[in-house]
Amino acid sequence: MEVHVSRAVSWSRSPFTFLAGAALVAPLALAGAGPAAAAGYSVTPLKFTVPAGEGSCTVDADLYRPAGADADHPAPAVLATNGFGGSKSDGTTDGIGKAFASRGYVSLVYSGLGFGGSGCLITLDAPDIDGRAASGLIDFLAGTRAADDGTKADYVVSDGPGDPRVGMIGGSYGGAVQLATAATDHRVDALVPMVTWNDLAYALAPNATDARDGVSSGTPGVFKWQWTNGFYLMGEGQPLLVPSLDPSRFNHPACLHFATRACEAVRLLNSGRLPAGRTQETLTYLRGVSPATYLPGVTAPTLLVQGQADSLFNLNEATATYRTLLARGTTVKMIWQAWGHSGGHVPGELDLAAGNLETSYVGQRVLAWFDRYLHHDEGTDTGPAFAYYRDWASGYGTAATVPTPTRTLYLSGDGDLVDRRSEVTAGSRAYTNRSLPTSHSESSLAGLIGLRDPAPYDTKGTYLGWTSAPLTAPVDVVGAPKATLRVHSPATERVQDSGDAADRLVLFAKVYDVAPDGTRTLVNRLVAPVRVPDVTRPFTVELPGIAHRYEAGHRLRFVIAGSDTAYFGNRGPRPVTVVSAPDDTGVLELPVAG
Numbered sequence: 001m002e003v004h005v006s007r008a009v010s011w012s013r014s015p016f017t018f019l020a021g022a023a024l025v026a027p028l029a030l031a032g033a034g035p036a037a038a039a040g041y042s043v044t045p046l047k048f049t050v051p052a053g054e055g056s057c058t059v060d061a062d063l064y065r066p067a068g069a070d071a072d073h074p075a076p077a078v079l080a081t082n083g084f085g086g087s088k089s090d091g092t093t094d095g096i097g098k099a100f101a102s103r104g105y106v107s108l109v110y111s112g113l114g115f116g117g118s119g120c121l122i123t124l125d126a127p128d129i130d131g132r133a134a135s136g137l138i139d140f141l142a143g144t145r146a147a148d149d150g151t152k153a154d155y156v157v158s159d160g161p162g163d164p165r166v167g168m169i170g171g172s173y174g175g176a177v178q179l180a181t182a183a184t185d186h187r188v189d190a191l192v193p194m195v196t197w198n199d200l201a202y203a204l205a206p207n208a209t210d211a212r213d214g215v216s217s218g219t220p221g222v223f224k225w226q227w228t229n230g231f232y233l234m235g236e237g238q239p240l241l242v243p244s245l246d247p248s249r250f251n252h253p254a255c256l257h258f259a260t261r262a263c264e265a266v267r268l269l270n271s272g273r274l275p276a277g278r279t280q281e282t283l284t285y286l287r288g289v290s291p292a293t294y295l296p297g298v299t300a301p302t303l304l305v306q307g308q309a310d311s312l313f314n315l316n317e318a319t320a321t322y323r324t325l326l327a328r329g330t331t332v333k334m335i336w337q338a339w340g341h342s343g344g345h346v347p348g349e350l351d352l353a354a355g356n357l358e359t360s361y362v363g364q365r366v367l368a369w370f371d372r373y374l375h376h377d378e379g380t381d382t383g384p385a386f387a388y389y390r391d392w393a394s395g396y397g398t399a400a401t402v403p404t405p406t407r408t409l410y411l412s413g414d415g416d417l418v419d420r421r422s423e424v425t426a427g428s429r430a431y432t433n434r435s436l437p438t439s440h441s442e443s444s445l446a447g448l449i450g451l452r453d454p455a456p457y458d459t460k461g462t463y464l465g466w467t468s469a470p471l472t473a474p475v476d477v478v479g480a481p482k483a484t485l486r487v488h489s490p491a492t493e494r495v496q497d498s499g500d501a502a503d504r505l506v507l508f509a510k511v512y513d514v515a516p517d518g519t520r521t522l523v524n525r526l527v528a529p530v531r532v533p534d535v536t537r538p539f540t541v542e543l544p545g546i547a548h549r550y551e552a553g554h555r556l557r558f559v560i561a562g563s564d565t566a567y568f569g570n571r572g573p574r575p576v577t578v579v580s581a582p583d584d585t586g587v588l589e590l591p592v593a594g
Helices: 089-103 127-143 173-182 198-205 225-238 262-270 275-288 290-295 313-328 363-372
Strands: 005-006 039-050 055-066 077-079 107-111 157-161 167-169 189-194 212-214 304-310 330-339 384-387 394-400 408-413 416-418 426-431 463-468 475-479 483-485 506-514 520-522 530-531 539-542 546-548 557-563 576-580 587-590
Touching: 039 089, 039 157, 077 089, 077 127, 077 173, 077 530, 089 107, 089 167, 089 557, 107 127, 127 167, 127 173, 167 173, 173 189, 189 363, 198 275, 198 313, 225 262, 262 275, 262 290, 262 539, 275 290, 290 313, 304 313, 304 363, 313 330, 330 363, 330 416, 363 463, 384 587, 416 557, 426 463, 530 539, 557 587
Parallel strands: 077 107, 077 167, 167 189, 189 304, 304 330, 330 384, 416 463
Antiparallel strands: 005 039, 039 055, 055 107, 384 394, 408 416, 408 587, 426 576, 463 557, 475 546, 483 539, 483 587, 506 520, 506 530, 506 557
């Protein structure tokens, strides 16, 4: 059944410019067609049986076909799927179909495997399963595969036999699947992954130290139990939330709806034990279904969009993907927008459900990206290499790349954060964690579902803090701060080589903005969980990236805490001492934007 929709669309040029003197974002139109005053489209529900892994899956999709698109007037295509727990019918996914069809694109939106009306288990966007299924839908757009009812598409621009001109867009779970698809199917011409992960091992059990590649640490991380279990329960409840008798959606009673390896990974993380062999297997599995592993195969031009308010997939994940693609010569640019999984929505930012592409900065960048790589308009300016939302100034800031630390502060023995090593006062201070968490940082799941979520706090005796003098001028920090620390913990030293990584010391690092009246703000409520590889050696912590102005008169306060409510912590009390001396002290490095 086709549903026909007519929508008035303004094709006038936008007054927005990316940079002073940059070209305006051009309006999009059907290939070979001029600007139109109105655009209509039809919507056709379709089912597909596509290869996935060693078998096949049924995919539930909606095809949005622009009015006028036919074999003589083909249009480029946009392929999209939902975030975790969603479907083709949720506001964002459905909004993508409507937004791009009304702008002249053939839009195919579908429910990801295991969600909505699609079959098969949840496999965490595995390239050989979820990516291969998406590749089967690209076959349909190429005209080489029919839908289950025989419907074929002969109205998509072709770059050669079996090669449709197609871009992908979507967020979170619908972001990673783009990279999983493009890694093995080079017919994809453009990607816009939003608020997604680089390494699921880092996302679900992060360790902000001992990074071997990007965000991937050589030491098992700290279990992010709230986010992980929330999503796990959402996934396991899918057949109940969306009633289905499709046997391919059921695994076994101990693991209803996920692939077995995914269930085993969550059970291990929840156990509080990290034995070497099983832990390495779990990390290898989580990284194997992550872009961190398969990015070398991605060649499609990629516009990364990551949210600043995001304690699930923080800015460091997108930065790791960005740097990997850049190093391999893939065309890539990155935007740090305001909102992410933890909220942060502000007026004027992109809302895919509302389709405000022309009136939002990120939306115009997306239109320009598809104009350049799907319409092959070489005159389109796709914007700066790196842009970031600023809540302290109008519009987005831009840079040639992500800033790296340029300003160094020193941790003094008296609790001060000082500008010069010579100002460090010798001394030592200590804290001890307790059996239950005594610090709270990240927005919890309670806050996300509308329940009261307390402001960040730390309990006396269970953390250490270092505070700077009042700033004499504003300091704009854009990027990931770093801290190099040396701690003493004899209780940990005795057991850290037990073979169970859970016996190693856990701590949490964060930076507050302290106003003149003493009010503390933890920027986007982000914290860096750390499992210290070896307490007898110094270690460097990469904190989550931010874009924040510390105003004149404010102070910076660097804190290390023994626990956090959103994470599993230490196995028993672990007294920690930090010693400072002018020739041997911790440092905090800030990426200050020029």
